[in-house]
Amino acid sequence: MAANNPNSIETGQSNQFDCSVQSNQPVQSKRYFDYVSVNLIEDLCSKAAENLNSDNLDSDDLDSDDLDSDDLFSFTEHVDSFFKKFGFTDVILFKKPGKFDSDFSGVYHSLLNGDGAVRYYNGIEIEAENENALHSLIRKERPNADFIAVRSSDEKVIRAAAESPEADLVIPVTYAAGRAQNGSSNLHVSAGQINHIVAKIARDRKTAFGFDLYPFLQTKGYRRSKLFSDCMEMIPVLNKYNVPVLTISGAISFYDARGPYECEAFGTLLGLSREESAKGVSQFPAEIIERRKKQRSGQIIASGVEILTEDLQD
C-alpha cells in the first residue's frame, strides 16, 4: 500500500498513485467563499447532461420547462458536489444586470433557494461607462441582489463605486475577448489605478476591492506580467488604509474554476500577506454578506445604528 511505503514514491515505482483524492477538504469548519459566473453553472449542467445516460433527457432539447424535479435535483446535486470538492461553503453567483436566460435557469433559481451544504448568493456584476450609468444601475439592481460588484478600469467609475455604499466589491480589472493563440484565448486586459483618496473612501464606505483569477489565467507573457504589475501597485495602497481585498476565481467556465487554496496563493503572489489573503477568501466576504443580510432584514437602521437583540426593540 502506497500510504505505508512513502519512500517508494521517490523511486518512481508504479501503482503507488492508484488512488483518488479525498473529496473533503482538510479544513471544513471555516467558511470559504468564491465568486463565479452563472455561465459556470450552465457549463457544469451541460457537462452533467452529456454524462447522463438517461433516455428522456436530450441536451439539445433542454429547456427550463422540460426539467422535472428529479433532473433539477440531480443537476443541483452535481453543482453542489463540484463546489464541495473544491472546499467552498459559500458561492456568489454573479450575472450581468437583467434576466438570466438559459436552459438551466431553473437550476440557478433552485440553487439560490436551496438549503444544501453549499450556500449560494445572487450577485450582480455591473460594468458601467460612466458614474451616472453606474449609480442608476446600482439603484435598480440593489433591491434584488445579495451582492453587487462593479468591474471597471476607469478611474472615475472606480472612485464612484468606492463612494457608493450600495456597492460591495470593486474589481479594477476589465477584459475583452482577444484573438486566440495556440488554442488558448488571449484576452485584452486593462487594470485601473487607485490612489490614497479612493482607498480612504473605500475604507469609510466599507467597500472591498477584489482581484479575480480569470484574466490572469487567460493571458500569458507580457500581458500577464503587466497585469500583475498593475495589480501589485494597488495592493500597498489598499493595505495601508486597511481596505479589505478579496481574491476570487471569477470562473466563467468549468476549467477556470479554482479552489480556496489557489485563491489564497494568488493573493500572496499579488503581494498580500498570508493572513490577509486567507481573510480574502473567508472572513471579508462573510462580513459583506452578513452586513447586507442585516440591512435587508432591517437590523441595520442607518450607518452605525444596529439593532442587536429583539428585546431592545420592545
Next chain:
Amino acid sequence: MIKSTYVPFICISQNRCIHLEPLLPSLRKRKRYIAVEVISDAPVQRNAFIAAVSQAGCAVLGDVGFAVCGISVLGFEDNVGIVKCWHTSVSQTIGVLTFMTWIDGQKVIVRAAGVSGTVKGAQIKFLQKGN
C-alpha cells in the same frame, strides 16, 4: 597538544565521484509536500505533468524564483501526485500550480488537495487508496 579536527568522510567510488557526508538534519532545508489532483477529460502522463510544472514555474516565478522555491515532482500517476517545495515557498508553489491551464494540449485544472510535512502525511491525509 593534539587538536581535534573534523575530517569529512570522503568516499571515492570506482567512477571517481566524491560523496560528501549528508548534511545534519538541523542544517537541511525543511520541505513541504503538496498533494495535487489534475482534473481533465483524458488522463495526464507523468512526463507531461513534470514538463508543465517546470514551464509554468519559469513563466510565473522566473528561472531564479523557480530555483528558490525548490519545486520538484515526486510522483504522479492517475492524475494525482505529490509536488515537493521548500517550506518557505508553499504559496508560490500553489500559485504556480494554479496557473497551469494546459497540459499536453488539453485543458486542465490543477487542484492542491492539501499540504503536509511528510510524504506519508500527504498520502494519508489527502490521497486515499482507490475506492
